[in-house]
Amino acid sequence: MSGKVHIFDSTLRDGSQAQGISFSVHDKLKIAAKLDEMGVSYIEAGNPGSNRKDLEFFTAAREELKLTQAKLCAFGSTRRPGSRVEEDAGLQALVSAGAPVTAIFGKSWDFHVTDIIKTTLEENLAMIKDSIVYLKSLGKEVIFDAEHFFDGYKHNPAYALTVLATARNAGADWLVLCDTNGGTLPLEIYSIVSELSGRHGYTNLGIHCHNDAGTAVANSVLAVQAGARQVQGTFNGFGERCGNANLSSIIADLMLKLGYDCIPADNLKQLSAAYRYISEVSNVIPYEREAYVGYCAFAHKGGMHIDAVNKNSASFEHVPPEAVGNERRILMSEVSGRSTLMAIINKIAPHITRDSEETQRILDKLKDKEYHGYQFEGAEHSLELLARKELGLFQHSFELLDYKVIIEKGNGSGKSPSLAFIKIRVDDMIEEVGVSDEVGPVNALDKALRRALHKFYEAISQMYLADYKVRVIDSDSATQAKVRVMIESTDGVTSWSTVGVSTNIIDASLQALIDSVEYRLINK
């Protein structure tokens, strides 16, 4: 073990400053509970001085949030120039949050002192000292965020060092070196932090990086190797501009590759799930290429890679996907050659080989479909149906004879129903169903199709849709664009994914719905 590194998560504070993020109090409670479960040391949950909703959160947290591993932290600023701590609205709001830990930022770049908050260098030091002394007198754990530390150090090292010494002497528990603008490169971070922990003897340093130069994870890891013992960031890398340092990557790097102790070792297996959970609550699509936890992090597509991974997974995987609760995926595509497709074909037709004429026919069909906008990487079960059709191993469970959808709305906000009519044939029986639905046309179609089929196939009642995604494929042709609909269905035990493509979204949805139902009925 290389020692303890405290993980300080700011998803709920700095993360909320990212484009597209808007947390409700309820969202924040859910994410805080998840971060605690993962075992981070600190959860920075808001800036009560600047945002009323954050104060609500801290009130709700006192009643509803039972933390077992993490400490809750409220964020604020040093007192304003010329104010007294007892009368400073920001500091008072910070205190009123009632969190056991307070993080306050102060300026360590002389330019920000003189040109942005427009006070003297001396007054800035007094603001830092007074604020820390005050918070310590109230029994708080105090984390001092030295804002713009690296830019400050590069422009005026003497002043930046004086700021740090002032905070230390005032009693701050942690001194956090912030690369606020995110533009400092790794070697600089390493050398400056080494200097502070070495020659200047600081032992309670933290690091806070942003990703504006694309190096936030590396910068954070290097700072730890140079002596920092607290890492600030956001679990999913959310944050102002290019985002904060991504803690999910940093935790894995530090624990799996450098032997540091960040969160309980067993929890690493929850890393990918926690990442996806936080994305979902934040209503942000998970970044598929994210290191360790992304959907593609262990996805292999090159033919040679796939062959080698089948022999020994360490050949093209830096860590086992299970170590971070992720999964290996073998992708279907022309680059991966036939081996992936063969796995699907041989599931339904074991005798067919790579070189069979049928394999070539299926590949041709696949490429043709891909050319028209289909994508089977996330819809393997539509691909299985395609293979079955080409091999003559598919029998329609039903035939769709007609459908009709009517969406009608008068003026005003009252909801009007969508109407869907479906006419199907099963053997020589014809069934016609019409439903009216308040939700929308796709929901109405789904209902009508199931209702029509239910008479013939009991199994239909055990399946339901788990996910529905719409992607505009060529968006610059506007409303004439093709859309791709991906559907994930489940019967509670297994899941399957299907796809539909059309310029008409209703039609694309119906294609995916029909594939989903056909797949279920074939495999019932």
Add this chain to the structure above:
Amino acid sequence: MSGKVHIFDSTLRDGSQAQGISFSVHDKLKIAAKLDEMGVSYIEAGNPGSNRKDLEFFTAAREELKLTQAKLCAFGSTRRPGSRVEEDAGLQALVSAGAPVTAIFGKSWDFHVTDIIKTTLEENLAMIKDSIVYLKSLGKEVIFDAEHFFDGYKHNPAYALTVLATARNAGADWLVLCDTNGGTLPLEIYSIVSELSGRHGYTNLGIHCHNDAGTAVANSVLAVQAGARQVQGTFNGFGERCGNANLSSIIADLMLKLGYDCIPADNLKQLSAAYRYISEVSNVIPYEREAYVGYCAFAHKGGMHIDAVNKNSASFEHVPPEAVGNERRILMSEVSGRSTLMAIINKIAPHITRDSEETQRILDKLKDKEYHGYQFEGAEHSLELLARKELGLFQHSFELLDYKVIIEKGNGSGKSPSLAFIKIRVDDMIEEVGVSDEVGPVNALDKALRRALHKFYEAISQMYLADYKVRVIDSDSATQAKVRVMIESTDGVTSWSTVGVSTNIIDASLQALIDSVEYRLINK
């Protein structure tokens, strides 16, 4: 100037091994032309030995692609164990591509030699030597990719060094150190490359990193600082698993922060546009948090940040956005407080202040809308309409009385039209229009609305839709999920963006369409 660093782009080869990427020959020609225009040194465009389409590309490139700055490179492997170079199918395909530069990879990790390709360590050295000597005898520039170099060096440094020396002695022009599995951390990269360029005296080193530990950009930059003079990667970071090192970040880091010469200095201003162009041709949504070039890279949301950037942009920007052809954006949200909203309000009502009761009312309305799934960060013009309505500064240009959409399809693949009926009132005149459209219901509605309005408003004929995006907001409730539709419209001179939200996609689309038309008519 710190010297020349050669940029080697593998978007068309390693990039094509990413999930979701499938280039046509035409796509590849477009991307190659763009990379050449940007001034990279090498364009690795395919693996002719493993992929027939890649060979087609090289044939097409000879006729259609006129490179002025970059050299075209074909990728392949050393000869197979026990084969002769003249008879090795892979090498022969590589040669037949006719590119002036060839990159061949060979194994430098003993485990891969013995356990994956299953040959002897000696034969592996002979494969490397023979292949390089052969390609040099044909007059090619030869880049040797030492696959898994860092893993190999850590496990068996003597063998990894012998591999490098063998390649050098055989006449390779470049020796590229590959972190193929992407798991090596920055400090290791720095120290190993320093060792090679220092003690071992290598001067023609390249670096090839993957992002599995989240540190590929940093690793590449550190390798250059340690002496490497070629950087391999992909312009947008596409690639197997977590992707290759992102060249757009690396180029900016090396040129703007370290003074290296990578591409012509003036071309840096095209960096963001090139990134977006390559994303578009690749049909991949640009990653909004991408360093330097992402849509959010210079987006400010925190209130204090916005105030400071207004005073001096260097306060929260590490480089000026113009330096990389990007733009500063000030985001509207509850975090940014009132200053952003005020800019919009004051555009239409200059007398209203931050503390006006009207401002509060608009903010409340905004938050309520956001709570219901609207998002105005990318739809500022719907927000302007909302403000106008609250301030009584909005007059409907028309009233939508009714609409009805019918989508009908019989069995078979023949297209069936979508029908849209629209009934509007302008003053006391009522206009009813019905259209039939092959594309789909949204296109039909758009047509009907314009046709109905055209009689009253000439201006309608000068606007058209430039972009249409659909996002499922809460996808786990499947077809009952809400969708958010964002529309960008243009009249060829200015553009504007509007939003609609509903569980019913037709309804959401119509909301956005109506806002778009209303906005145009108010500002006509």
